[in-house]
Amino acid sequence: MTGLRIIVCAKQVPDPEAPASAVDVDPEKRRVTVKGLMPVINPLDEVALEAALQIKEKYGGKVTVLSVGERLSENVLRKVLAAGADELILVQDEGLDDLDPYSTALLLFKAIEKLGTFDLILTGRESADWGSGQVGLMLAELLGIPAINWVKRIEVVNGAIRAAKVVHGGYDLVEAPLPALLTVTNEFGELRYVSIMALKRARDKPVDAWTLSDVDVDPSTLRKMEVAELFKPRFERMCTIITGKTPEEVGERLAVKLVEELHSLRGR
Amino acid sequence: MVLTMSGGVLSVMEINEEDNSLDNTSFELLEAGGVLSKEAGTTISAAIIGRKASHHADNVARYVDRVYVVEHEALASFNPYLHLHALEKVLKLEGPSYILMGHTYKGVDIAARLAARLKAPLTTDCIGLELDPQTRLLKRRRQVYGGAVIATFIYQGEPQLVTLRPKVWRGRAEPRQVMGDIIQVDLDINSSASKLRVIERVKEEAVRLDDADVIVSGGRGLGGPDGFKELEKLRSALAKGFKKVEIGSSRPPVDKGWISSSRQVGLTGEKVSPMIYIAVGISGATQHIVGMEKSKLVVAINSDKGAPIFTMADIGAVGDYRQILPSFIKKLEELL
Ligand SMILES: Cc1cc2nc3c(=O)[nH]c(=O)nc-3n(C[C@H](O)[C@H](O)[C@H](O)COP(=O)(O)OP(=O)(O)OC[C@H]3O[C@@H](n4cnc5c(N)ncnc54)[C@H](O)[C@@H]3O)c2cc1C
Numbered sequence: 051m052t053g054l055r056i057i058v059c060a061k062q063v064p065d066p067e068a069p070a071s072a073v074d075v076d077p078e079k080r081r082v083t084v085k086g087l088m089p090v091i092n093p094l095d096e097v098a099l100e101a102a103l104q105i106k107e108k109y110g111g112k113v114t115v116l117s118v119g120e121r122l123s124e125n126v127l128r129k130v131l132a133a134g135a136d137e138l139i140l141v142q143d144e145g146l147d148d149l150d151p152y153s154t155a156l157l158l159f160k161a162i163e164k165l166g167t168f169d170l171i172l173t174g175r176e177s178a179d180w181g182s183g184q185v186g187l188m189l190a191e192l193l194g195i196p197a198i199n200w201v202k203r204i205e206v207v208n209g210a211i212r213a214a215k216v217v218h219g220g221y222d223l224v225e226a227p228l229p230a231l232l233t234v235t236n237e238f239g240e241l242r243y244v245s246i247m248a249l250k251r252a253r254d255k256p257v258d259a260w261t262l263s264d265v266d267v268d269p270s271t272l273r274k275m276e277v278a279e280l281f282k283p284r285f286e287r288m289c290t291i292i293t294g295k296t297p298e299e300v301g302e303r304l305a306v307k308l309v310e311e312l313h314s315l316r317g318r
Numbered sequence: 319m320v321l322t323m324s325g326g327v328l329s330v331m332e333i334n335e336e337d338n339s340l341d342n343t344s345f346e347l348l349e350a351g352g353v354l355s356k357e358a359g360t361t362i363s364a365a366i367i368g369r370k371a372s373h374h375a376d377n378v379a380r381y382v383d384r385v386y387v388v389e390h391e392a393l394a395s396f397n398p399y400l401h402l403h404a405l406e407k408v409l410k411l412e413g414p415s416y417i418l419m420g421h422t423y424k425g426v427d428i429a430a431r432l433a434a435r436l437k438a439p440l441t442t443d444c445i446g447l448e449l450d451p452q453t454r455l456l457k458r459r460r461q462v463y464g465g466a467v468i469a470t471f472i473y474q475g476e477p478q479l480v481t482l483r484p485k486v487w488r489g490r491a492e493p494r495q496v497m498g499d500i501i502q503v504d505l506d507i508n509s510s511a512s513k514l515r516v517i518e519r520v521k522e523e524a525v526r527l528d529d530a531d532v533i534v535s536g537g538r539g540l541g542g543p544d545g546f547k548e549l550e551k552l553r554s555a556l557a558k559g560f561k562k563v564e565i566g567s568s569r570p571p572v573d574k575g576w577i578s579s580s581r582q583v584g585l586t587g588e589k590v591s592p593m594i595y596i597a598v599g600i601s602g603a604t605q606h607i608v609g610m611e612k613s614k615l616v617v618a619i620n621s622d623k624g625a626p627i628f629t630m631a632d633i634g635a636v637g638d639y640r641q642i643l644p645s646f647i648k649k650l651e652e653l654l
Contacts, residue, residue, distance in 0.1 A: 069626055070466040070604045082467055150473075152434065175586070180462050182442050184430040191434035196513030199398070199427045202579075212517075217423050219524025219580060222396065226514040236569060236586065237579050276439075278457060279470035285611045289618070291634045301645030304617070304635045308594070309653045311615055311633065315593070 053110030054169040054206070054228075056102045058135070059158055059189070060095035060117050062126060066178035075280040081148075082179075082280065089126050094174025096241035098234040101204055102172050103134045103242070109206050112136045114165065118157050120147040124257055132244045132252035139165070139258040145269055146262075148180070153272040155188035160265040162193065170211065171231040175200055180275065186233035196226035202237035323454040323476060325415035326361035327351045330405060330428075331378060332420050333368040335396060335519070340374045343420035343482075345489035348381045350447055350482055351418050352491055354456075357449040360415070363498070365408045367401055369394040372502070379498040381491045386411065388503045395519060398427040399512040405432065407503050414477055416456065418447075421481040429481050439473030442481045446470075456480060465585055465608030485528060485589060523578040527564050532556050532594045535566035535583055535610070539599020539620065539639065543576040548643050549598060555647045556594075559654035566590070566610075568600045584609035598639045602627025619643070 064073070064084040074083045091099075102113045115130040118141040131138055141161050149157070162168065171190070176183035190197030202221065203214035211230045214221040216237060262269055292307055294300035329351035332341040348364065355362035363384040366374050371389045379385045388404040405428060409417075417432075419425035421443045433440035445468075446459030456478045458471045527533060534556065536549050549565055556563045566588075567581045583590055585605040595613035599620065600606060607630055610616070618631035619639045628634045635642055 064463075066464050066605065067603060070464075070607075073463050073466040075467055082463055150439065151430075152437065152439075155434065178464060181464070181585075182440075183426060184433065184440060184442060187427070187430035188434035191431050196399075197431075198514060199430075200423060214520070215423075216579070217396065217519065220520050220522040222519050223517040224514050225517055230514075236573050239575070240573050276471055276473050277469050278472045281468055282466065283468055285607055286629050287616065287632055289628045289631045289634045291623075291628070291636060297637045297641035298645040300635050300637055301642040301647075302649045304619075304633065304642065304646050305649030305653060307633050308615075308617060308650070312594070315614060 053112065054105060055167060056105060056111055056113045056170045056172065057162060057165065057168050058095065058099050058102045058113060058115045058130070059171065059173040059185070060099065060115050060127070060130060061092040061177050062089045062117060062119050062122055063092045063177055063179045065090045066093065073282070075282055077280055080277045080280055089123055091127065091129060092174055092177045094176060094178070094234065094236060096174075097236055097238050098172040098174045099130055099133060099135065100241045101232075101234050101238055105170070105204060105206065106134075111169075114139060116158065116161055116165075117141070118146055118154065118161065120144065128252045128255070128257065129244055129249065131255045132248040133241060137258070139260060141260045141262070141265055143262040143269070145272070148275050150273045150275045151182045151184035152188055155185045155192055157265070157267055157272065158185070158189050159192040160267050161260065164265050169228045171229070173231070173233050175233050175235045186231060190231040193231070195229050195231055197231040197233070198224050198226055199233050200235045201232045202235050204232065323415045325413050325477065326363055326383070327355040327358065327416040327418065328408070328412055328414035329362065329364045329382070330417065330419045330425070331364055331366045331374065332422060332424060333366065333371065333374070335368070335394065338368070338370045338373060340377065341420070342489050343422060343484050344378070345491050346484065346487035347418045347420060347482060348378070348491035349487045349489055352381065354416060354418075354447065354449060358416070358454060363412050363414065365405060367393060367404045375500045376497070379500055380493045382498040384412065384498050385500045386503050387500060388505050390505045390507060392507045395516040396424055397512055397514065397516050398431065399514065400507060402428050402431055403507070403511050404503070404505055407505060411501070411503065416478045417480070419481045421483045425481045429479060433479050436477065436479075437475070438477050438479045439475045440479040440481070441471050441473070443483050444480045445483050445486050447480060447482065461585070461608060464603070464605040466604045483589070523580055525564060525580050527566055527581065527583065527588045527590045530562045530564040530590065530592050531560040532563040532596070533566040533583070533590055533592045533613075534563065534596045534598070535568065535600060536571060536577075536598050537568040537600030538570035539601070540571065540576070541599070545599065545639075546571070546577055548640065552596070552643060552647050555650045556654070558651070560593070568606050597627050597631070598643075600627055601625050602630050
């Protein structure tokens with residue numbers, strides 16, 4: 051074997067850094083609508099990709115990124131190739147948006163079966179849109195392989211995975227034989243910088259596009275999320291902006307105002 | 319498939335491995351489970367899984383009809399496969415229609431695997447739970463899109479499986495007149511039971527932000543780890559006037575290693591509700607807001623007057639924090 055065969059599952063999501071005002075709900079259709087937002091790769095899946103690239107650099111191997119969805123943007127997802135992934139596979143078809151977590155896992159499972167052998171699967175801890183944080187662990191159950199959740203550090207020791215799994219107030223050092231699946235958490239660190247030049251070069255790299263029939267999935271076996279109700283919470287407060295001729299003055303007045311507010315708060 | 323939904327509610331207790339204490343999440347699950355079982359007109363049971371689980375049996379039995387105690391040396395550390403194995407034994411005996419777990423590193427780890435095995439619909443991190451009287455299905459409320467939207471899900475399927483966000487329920491479970499039955503469950507653990515090995519637990523800085531009176535939080539705008547030294551000065555100035563003042567953080571400083579992850583406030587971090595929350599160099603992304611919006615008084619210091627944090631603050635100062643903090647700290651020391 052020459053190095054590790056690594057698969058990263060990456061989801062395309064509306065940019066989570068967009069202001070909350072860009073996100074709206076259609077209560078009748080029970081759908082979230084997102085205005086004028088470029089999709090991005092789910093940030094935590096980018097973290098998983100970074101983990102994969104670091105493992106590849108250290109131990110050798112090949113990194114395949116797998117994404118499923120209804121309307122995937124090749125331009126957006128090609129970033130993974132620019133960052134250093136060797137292969138990008140899209141499973142794209144009608145009705146693949148807003149699947150429930152189990153169906154998403156099932157679809158990934160079928161695609162991975164078609165891909166053949168692998169040593170390691172990495173996913174982000176959760177997605178930025180629906181964020182249920184279940185798909186990785188479910189996928190591992192379907193594959194019948196060990197999974198370690200919320201991983202922030204990874205090593206390969208004697209053909210096994212050794213990972214730091216985030217727990218409250220620290221981490222558990224956990225070992226699992228390969229093949230294994232890890233869900234990676236933000237503490238691992240962000241995806242490396244991807245230059246415009248690298249993005250340009252990635253434009254010519256081939257991308258594999260599959261459909262449901264390619265991965266042998268009957269659409270009727272897939273279930274959507276069952277949303278009964280949607281609304282937008284309001285968080286706004288009235289903000290008093292402290293002014294002053296100099297920053298020093300602003301700082302002082304801020305202190306005065308804070309103590310004032312505090313008194314009225316305690317008085318209540 | 320015909321759903322009967324005739325089983326009861328099962329709340330899965332959480333034990334802190336370090337000191338074998340019953341985590342407060344457990345009482346929250348007993349509270350939510352108690353309400354649900356009343357609405358559904360069913361029984362409530364609890365599962366306690368751990369090396370010294372029986373220690374808590376009597377206590378938990380005050381709140382439920384049945385307590386299942388699964389005790390085993392191998393449960394001393396948290397191994398999701400062994401805990402799941404133990405829980406599956408309880409499920410065989412009890413056959414619940416509703417399963418409630420905490421949305422903690424343990425609860426999530428077990429629940430998603432269990433959902434896959436049972437093909438049961440799971441909703442994680444719920445902030446609201448109701449019973450639909452007609453269908454007897456759960457209405458599961460949770461934040462989506464980073465907290466910008468709140469969604470209610472209803473899924474067919476049995477058992478109904480949820481993890482509940484800690485501290486949304488207050489942990490005020492109602493004791494019953496009669497103590498519930500205590501049922502000891504034997505666990506056989508052979509070598510195939512676990513797909514992984516827990517080598518050791520490594521403790522890092524463990525802070526509690528949820529009971530702080532004041533939280534001084536820094537974001538990417540601090541520009542580097544040294545920014546937190548400035549915040550520390552502000553923290554100690556405030557510590558003269560308040561019992562517990564803690565440093566908090568948005569996510570980028572955690573990702574960059576400027577500060578430990580136990581201080582992260584937000585969707586994937588702590589949900590806090592101090593008297594005063596001071597956000598320095600934090601833009602106010604929804605994923606951060608949902609962690610601090612319950613603060614009584616919010617102060618924001620940010621160089622960008624258009625930063626969304628100002629729509630979420632009561633008092634704001636626009637400018638470079640390096641220039642504002644010194645006089646702010648000095649004046650506070652005078653006034654507090
Ligand atoms: C699934 C998911 C979960 C997430 N969970 C969390 C979470 O739990 N907690 C969390 O915080 N985030 C979370 N995020 C990230 C979140 O979307 C934002 O990226 C993050 O909150 C931004 O952090 P920030 O405000 O520190 O940085 P930025 O958005 O970069 O803001 C920095 C701010 O600092 C200001 N600034 C710069 N220099 C100065 C200066 N000298 N003086 C004063 N102000 C200055 C800037 O004007 C800017 O407003 C999550 C994201 C996703 C996708």
